[in-house]
Amino acid sequence: MFVRAAGHPVRWRLMSELAGGDLRVRELVGRVGERQNLVSYHLRLLRDGGLVTSRRSTFDARDSYYHLDLDRCATALGEAGSALHAALRTVPSLPVRPAQRTVRPRVLFICTGNSARSPVAEAVLRSICGERVEVVSAGSHPRDRIHPTVVRVLREEYGLDVAAQRPRHLEAFAGQRFDVVVTLCDRAREVCPEFGGAARQVHWSLPDPAGGDDATFVASARAIATRVRHLVPTLDITTQEVTS
Template sequence: MSGNAQGESAASHGHAMPRDVAESVAPVVRAMADPLRLQIVSALAGAPGGRLAAGDVASLTELAAPTVSHHLRSLREAGVVTAERRGTWIFYSLAPGMDRVASSLLDALARAASAPHPADDVDEPTRLDVDAALSHAVERLVARFPQLSPDVVRLVVRESGTALARTATVTTHLPVLAERFAVQRLEDLLAAAAAEGATSPADGAAPREADGGAAPAPGVPTRPRVLFVCTANAGRSQLAAALLRRLTGDAVVVRSAGSLPAARIHATVEPLLAELLGPEAEEPFPKPLTDDAVRAADVVVTMGCGDATPVLAGKRYEDWPVGDPAMASPDGVRAIHDDLAARVAALAAELLPAAPTGTER
């Protein structure tokens, strides 16, 4: 019997994967739900002898070595890959039995991605408009971030658009959101470089303060930077970020992100965010977690996604066991809000012990 026939038969009889089996394979699926990790798995599946040295794995991407190590560690913890040390070399290979799983999965995904669209699946006619809008965004941000090379700005804008498009259900507002996301990423890039004592990729000049303003004078402290991370960036992390912005105004740089961002903010959370941010604020949207956001942060707060967040030296990490509002009742969402409000207030008092709190609109 074919795979399709088996699936249809199971569906017709109401069969589904047993819960214990689903729970055992879910970590594998989560671990592979990243473009870089799929590249690593596909490279290992096709490597001579089925293994690659650590340096060969790193050459698959231009990301920093700690980020690549983080992805490899996640794959190892999920049981997707194994590592073997031989002298001074570390070789990675797919875990026993995972080679067949990886080959079947990657082949199926490749066929699905390259398959022709059904006759009733009409592409949006705005693709060219999106490309043109992103090109205009590049021009604006090149002028806004003269510390960075135009190639860096162009790459970040394009990557931001691609990342958001993976979960977008409608692309009408994609260029606007991509530009907003790119601004945050470029600011984080400069902040991370400044914190690490690096120079700007553009011309060797020291980066300015992360929001595009002038670098602070010697002896003037920079603003604390806080990153809230949850899985979907559609509920808890968005609420926490909005609460901290309301409390501290511009005194703290606040970011939020998701390890597997959703297509939109949870409907249960939208009213609370509107109440916290006010009618004139830009509408929040889910964003993927980036390496530079972690590098730029002073404090990283995770909520249910600590295993997907890179752990870097010199950062303060906290994990808040806060409920997920996605499926909560209105009373449950309000309780989650109150729990977060107490935690955020305590964090704000630590970050700004002598400063009065304000309200950002």
Template structure:
């Protein structure tokens, strides 16, 4: 008997960077097991540096767009992974059986703010991208 895919939402403050990278990795690495989504408490637009560093790793998220939870209304999530502290602290209640799991990652735009060397700024995005990939590789077992 086939097992249905795990419906997993990555939730962040603005759905511009960390949650987008997590969705991209989940679709790329675990697409056969996970039906991945991402959203934000607010909508901040897709971060171009997130798109750039994901492309460097062979994952195209350029077609993604920033969305709020309201745009995913009606999706019966099994698991919601908050990837930043603000989303975890303000996470709404989800109907049904959705479990909320917090796995926080540093905020690359915040870390890169004020950095005058573009390569040093991108280094923050690359590090967090790789940390998110390492977490996604543990799915779905890590949230079971």
């Protein structure tokens, strides 16, 4: 299934672009250099194959953001390789030698209130990478506090404590350098400032769990954790030999 879905050159280019973050049709048209009707046709085939999903933009309901399901791709790709030969399986990466120190990339997560989505992303990335990454989060219109259900879900589901954390405004990081800036809601993407030409801009079109029940918050946290897990291998976590 994966080989058939991804085998067409236009679909492969669309998947390659979506691997970096969620995009709208007009953005994909510009990136792959094809007509909109052709891009829409191939997106529909990728959706039919279960590799791509879409959701309406919360900033402009006339737009839809497309998302590549990397877990689904990995599973399908692994199955295709194993079907061809047992040797074609993922090989675990080697651990970093302890006699090295890490050059830390800086990552900023942004949503509107900095009370639900972006604090989850910040906490999960910090738990995965520890001191190898410097990570913060902020909001375009920050709330007074982290949502209490977020605090509870992170503690119960992931063993992470953000009870003492307070939402921060984007202005607190004005002029700072970041390697990766991730927006987690469509409205925040529209008002996100520039953080220097070196910053890689990534967008995750995720619904706000506020107003939902506990299950909604759990599902939101899991979706964000999956995205964070996919982000980690793309970070420039290089190492330098310890000389002293």
